Amino acid sequence: MYSVIDQPKRTELHLDSITQLVTRFYFDVRADPLLGPAFETVLGSRWASHLPRRFAFWSTVMLGSRSFSGDVFAKHMVVPGVTARHFERWLQLWALHTQTLFDDPQARHLQKAASDITRNLYRGHSRNAAGFDVIALETRHVGR
Numbered sequence: 342m343y344s345v346i347d348q349p350k351r352t353e354l355h356l357d358s359i360t361q362l363v364t365r366f367y368f369d370v371r372a373d374p375l376l377g378p379a380f381e382t383v384l385g386s387r388w389a390s391h392l393p394r395r396f397a398f399w400s401t402v403m404l405g406s407r408s409f410s411g412d413v414f415a416k417h418m419v420v421p422g423v424t425a426r427h428f429e430r431w432l433q434l435w436a437l438h439t440q441t442l443f444d445d446p447q448a449r450h451l452q453k454a455a456s457d458i459t460r461n462l463y464r465g466h467s468r469n470a471a472g473f474d475v476i477a478l479e480t481r482h483v484g485r
């Protein structure tokens with residue numbers, strides 16, 4: 342995992358800080374025993390070449406850059422074996438990295454955006470968003 346010690350917190354969202362966040366986040370996603378295999382099954386050797394699509398996605402969501410185009414929902418509906426635990430872990434790691442790199446207002450902003458998107462993905466997978474609030478609540482303010 343990336344070190345969280347003595348890092349000055351970012352106060353601004355821009356392409357550079359988003360790129361740093363997404364790079365660190367997916368480094369840990371890839372190494373995670375639960376999430377890693379779920380991504381690996383679909384991405385395999387495409388991991389590195391795929392990363393710029395994540396930068397484009399998050400800069401589109403957070404900065405309105407419009408540099409991303411694609412159907413994120415459809416892509417996730419065909420990832421095999423995804424459960425509520427995967428979404429929970431994804432949000433935990435996102436919370437950890439956002440609060441490590443950014444000051445509180447920016448971290449909350451990033452967490453809210455991810456939570457809204459994840460709710461839709463979760464609903465698509467489980468055909469029911471009822472359990473989602475429990476997941477989101479449990480992943481707030483996580484420690485390492």
Ligand code: HEM
Pocket residue numbers: 376379380381383384394395398410411412413416417420423427428431454455456458459462
């Ligand atoms: C439950 C955990 C998750 C798993 C296992 C997962 C897995 C994947 C996989 C395998 C891909 C590659 C799809 C492909 O290229 O065919 C992908 C792409 C992507 N995921 Fe996830 N994902 C998860 C959660 C999320 C969440 C919560 C978000 C956003 C909040 C997200 C955002 C994206 C984006 C932006 C892409 C790129 C789509 C594209 O290239 O068109 N993922 N994900």
